[in-house]
Every structure is written in C-alpha cells, then in structure tokens.
Amino acid sequence: MKALLFDVFGTVVDWRGGVAREVATFCARHGITDVDPAAFADAWRARYQPAMEEVRAGRRPFVRLDVLHRENLDATLAAFDIEARRLDSVDLDELNRAWHRLDPWPDAVPGLKRLRQDHIIAPLSNGNVALLLNMAKRAGLPWDAILGAEVVAAYKPDPASYLRTVDLLGLAPEEVCMVAAHNDDLHAARACGLKTAFLPRPTEHGPGQCTDLAADSNWTWIAADLEDLADQLDAA
Amino acid sequence: MKALLFDVFGTVVDWRGGVAREVATFCARHGITDVDPAAFADAWRARYQPAMEEVRAGRRPFVRLDVLHRENLDATLAAFDIEARRLDSVDLDELNRAWHRLDPWPDAVPGLKRLRQDHIIAPLSNGNVALLLNMAKRAGLPWDAILGAEVVAAYKPDPASYLRTVDLLGLAPEEVCMVAAHNDDLHAARACGLKTAFLPRPTEHGPGQCTDLAADSNWTWIAADLEDLADQLDAA
Numbered sequence: 001m002k003a004l005l006f007d008v009f010g011t012v013v014d015w016r017g018g019v020a021r022e023v024a025t026f027c028a029r030h031g032i033t034d035v036d037p038a039a040f041a042d043a044w045r046a047r048y049q050p051a052m053e054e055v056r057a058g059r060r061p062f063v064r065l066d067v068l069h070r071e072n073l074d075a076t077l078a079a080f081d082i083e084a085r086r087l088d089s090v091d092l093d094e095l096n097r098a099w100h101r102l103d104p105w106p107d108a109v110p111g112l113k114r115l116r117q118d119h120i121i122a123p124l125s126n127g128n129v130a131l132l133l134n135m136a137k138r139a140g141l142p143w144d145a146i147l148g149a150e151v152v153a154a155y156k157p158d159p160a161s162y163l164r165t166v167d168l169l170g171l172a173p174e175e176v177c178m179v180a181a182h183n184d185d186l187h188a189a190r191a192c193g194l195k196t197a198f199l200p201r202p203t204e205h206g207p208g209q210c211t212d213l214a215a216d217s218n219w220t221w222i223a224a225d226l227e228d229l230a231d232q233l234d235a236a
Numbered sequence: 237m238k239a240l241l242f243d244v245f246g247t248v249v250d251w252r253g254g255v256a257r258e259v260a261t262f263c264a265r266h267g268i269t270d271v272d273p274a275a276f277a278d279a280w281r282a283r284y285q286p287a288m289e290e291v292r293a294g295r296r297p298f299v300r301l302d303v304l305h306r307e308n309l310d311a312t313l314a315a316f317d318i319e320a321r322r323l324d325s326v327d328l329d330e331l332n333r334a335w336h337r338l339d340p341w342p343d344a345v346p347g348l349k350r351l352r353q354d355h356i357i358a359p360l361s362n363g364n365v366a367l368l369l370n371m372a373k374r375a376g377l378p379w380d381a382i383l384g385a386e387v388v389a390a391y392k393p394d395p396a397s398y399l400r401t402v403d404l405l406g407l408a409p410e411e412v413c414m415v416a417a418h419n420d421d422l423h424a425a426r427a428c429g430l431k432t433a434f435l436p437r438p439t440e441h442g443p444g445q446c447t448d449l450a451a452d453s454n455w456t457w458i459a460a461d462l463e464d465l466a467d468q469l470d471a472a
Contacts, residue, residue, distance in 0.1 A: 066406070120369060120373060128404075128406075129381065129383075129404045129405065129406075130404065130405055130406030130407075131406075133356060133380060133381050133405070134406075136380065137356060137380060143380075143381075144369060144372065144373060144379075144382075145365065145369050145379075145381065145382035146380075146381035146382065147365075150404070151387055168364075168365045168366065168386070169365065169366055169369070170302070170364075170365075170366030170367075170370075171366075
C-alpha cells in the first residue's frame with residue numbers, strides 16, 4: 001500500500017463545531033440574536049448532498065464546493081428568516097469560507113504526521129482545492145498533495161472520483177487506501193478496488209449522532225482514530 | 237502576495253544531472269558502453285517542447301508528461317541506435333521514471349521551507365502529478381499542494397496553465413508570483429497578470445549554457461537563488 005486518501009469533513013476536521021463557531025461570530029457582529037449556531041450549521045450541511053447530487057446526476061456541470069456552499073448559505077439564511085440582501089456580500093463570502101477554517105480532531109495532525117512517513121497522504125474530499133489548501137495551511141495538516149473532487153471534476157461517491165484520483169497518483173487501486181468515518185464512502189471506494197480504513201467520529205453530527213457509530217462491514221482496517229491507524233499500519 | 241508557484245525542471249531540480257545519472261546506471265546494467273549519459277539526457281529533453289507543442293496547438297488531446305517522456309525515450313533510444321525492442325518494457329518504464337527522481341539544487345529545500353512560512357507554495361510545472369509528488373517525497377520538497385499542467389490540462393506557456401491554476405487557488409493573478417529560471421515562462425506569467433521572480437540556474441544545461449544566464453526583463457524580483465528570494469521577501 002503506497003498511498004492513503006482521506007475524507008476530510010468529519011473524518012479529519014470537525015465541520016460542525018467550526019461552522020457553528022463562525023456562525024456565532026457572524027451573528028454577534030450583525031446583531032442576529034435568535035439563531036442557534038449549531039442548528040444553522042446542521043441546516044447548511046443538510047443542503048450539501050442534494051447540491052452535489054445535481055452534479056453527480058449530470059443535471060449540472062461540475063462546479064466547485066465553494067460555489068455550492070455559497071448557494072446553500074443563501075438558502076439557509078432564508079430558511080432562518082435572515083434577509084441575505086441586507087447583509088454585505090463580502091461578509092457573506094467571508095462566512096462562506098468558514099469551511100476553509102475548520103479545526104482538526106485532536107488525533108488528526110499527529111496521526112497524519114506518522115502516516116506520512118511511509119505513505120503518500122492526500123485528501124480525497126469533496127472540498128475544492130483552495131478550501132483544502134487554506135484549511136491545511138491554517139491547521140498544519142501535512143498533506144503531500146491536495147487532491148479531491150475539483151481536481152478530477154467528480155463528487156464522491158461517483159466512482160470517477162476514486163478512479164481518476166488513483167490514476168493521477170500513477171498507482172493501481174489496490175495500492176491505495178480510502179480512510180473515512182463514513183461507511184458509504186468506503187463502500188464506494190471498495191467497489192473501485194481500493195483498500196479501506198474506517199474510524200468512528202461519534203460526535204461529528206453532535207451529541208445525538210446515530211449514524212456511522214461503528215464499521216458496518218469488514219473494512220481492511222478499523223481503527224479508533226488516526227493515531228491508532230498509524231499504530232496498526234506500523235505493526236502490519 | 238499570497239502564493240508562489242514554481243517552475244520545477246531546472247528551477248528547483250537539476251534534471252540534466254539526475255537523468256544522466258539514471259541513464260548511466262541503465263546503460264551499465266544493460267551492457268551499453270558507447271552512450272554519453274549527459275548527451276542522452278540532452279537529446280531526451282530536446283524532444284520535450286515539440287511533444288508538448290502538439291498538445292498546446294490542439295493537434296492532440298492533453299496527455300500527461302509521463303506519456304510524452306516515454307514516447308520521447310523510445311525516439312531517443314532509436315536516435316542512439318539502441319534497439320528499444322530488445323529491452324524489457326518494465327526496465328524502460330523504470331528509466332522513464334528517472335524524471336521522478338531528480339535532485340534539488342542545494343538551496344531549494346532550505347529556500348522553500350522559508351518561503352512556505354508566509355506563503356502558499358506549489359509547483360506550476362509541466363510535470364504530472366505523480367511525477368511531482370514522487371519527486372517531492374524523495375527530495376523533501378515541502379509543497380503545500382501539487383499543481384501543474386496535468387491538474388489544469390494545459391501545458392505552459394499556454395495562458396490557461398497560469399490562469400486556471402490561479403483560479404484553483406481562489407486568488408487573483410496579482411496575488412500570485414511565478415518563480416522560474418526561464419525568462420519565457422515569466423513573460424507568459426506576467427502577460428496573465430502574475431507577479432514574477434527570476435533566479436539563474438547557469439548550469440541547468442551543462443557547462444556550456446548560453447541561455448537564461450540573466451534576467452532579460454524587470455521582473456518583480458530577481459534573486460541569486462531560492463534562499464536569496466526568501467531573504468528579499470522577508471525584507472520587503
């Protein structure tokens with residue numbers, strides 16, 4: 001196994017906590033007092049899969065995630081009865097880049113540093129290049145390359161997203177392992193011939209999370225977190 | 237200025253020395269005694285621009301540089317009266333990956349480490365992703381991302397190669413600086429609105445080099461090497 005590809009939102013970084021933090025700051029600055037920041041983050045994120053599905057289904061040409069996030073932000077503001085037109089569009093673009101400023105889970109940076117010693121490590125995320133690059137620079141994520149949906153013009157779990165990324169690496173699918181906290185991502189990667197590694201992120205969706213609490217298949221590796229995955233690969 | 241993009245072959249790594257080293261090893265292993273490795277490297281490289289021109293001119297769809305290098309290797313072997321058909325294609329593929337195993341100039345790794353502290357740094361090379369990634373992993377080049385011709389499906393100096401890369405970074409052209417030891421690369425980058433930095437590599441083509449020995453225009457920065465460029469940006 002030569003390369004490890006990582007899901008990012010949820011697996012490497014805490015999107016819900018980071019977006020809620022930025023929404024809280026934004027609301028405070030604009031005198032918006034009746035919004036639960038975590039509920040806003042959940043509502044914004046709920047529009048993520050439907051927006052990408054327009055692209056995956058071929059009803060819309062590929063556009064980067066920053067664009068989908070911005071459209072979804074407008075829709076979420078409307079759903080919370082916040083009049084986006086009264087807000088400065090520069091401020092809204094800045095809020096949209098909350099997704100560039102997410103914090104890693106505590107094991108992510110030390111785990112990735114260890115995994116990088118013997119493997120190529122790169123994100124295979126639906127996030128766009130600038131988003132993933134700005135996030136990595138801020139958080140110290142030691143990626144060897146910034147890969148993902150924008151580079152291959154296909155959103156996960158479209159098989160093209162995995163296969164084109166493997167091809168860019170000049171590797172065979174079985175030389176590459178997809179690492180994710182989401183079983184559906186791993187099912188799609190395995191169907192393309194990749195190895196798979198699962199780790200749970202039981203508070204990704206907040207305290208009441210009831211999905212992806214455990215592996216639902218016999219993935220190549222099942223780890224507690226990224227440091228445990230490094231331990232297992234060291235011992236293998 | 238937020239990002240620095242680097243030409244790689246010649247500017248960051250010594251392609252001639254590295255390819256000649258690998259050609260010498262290959263010839264020794266196959267009992268080929270009448271080939272000057274540096275002359276072979278020059279001949280192989282001489283086919284580089286004409287091969288890319290087929291793509292730039294639209295006569296051929298984009299193909300990655302590994303493919304062009306492999307075709308050019310066959311042609312170079314023929315020009316040296318070496319029968320490629322008698323050689324194992326696995327061995328030839330391995331020789332083709334000599335371009336993945338080039339050594340950096342002595343100032344490159346320390347210079348890039350310093351430049352990375354305050355800027356996004358990435359290659360904008362005609363090399364493909366796997367080539368640049370394997371090179372970086374072997375040589376310790378601390379790129380924040382692996383960008384270049386393959387990611388944007390355009391070979392330098394096609395304006396699309398610069399403009400699409402700037403767009404991927406989510407930046408404006410004037411926020412990005414192209415760094416190269418080749419004046420023509422910088423002329424093309426400046427025409428797209430990028431800032432420019434020149435540094436000479438007077439032995440890139442060997443002891444008799446007569447091109448690109450000095451800046452031929454008033455580039456934004458003119459430096460002795462990458463450490464000097466870091467000094468100048470620190471002082472700016």
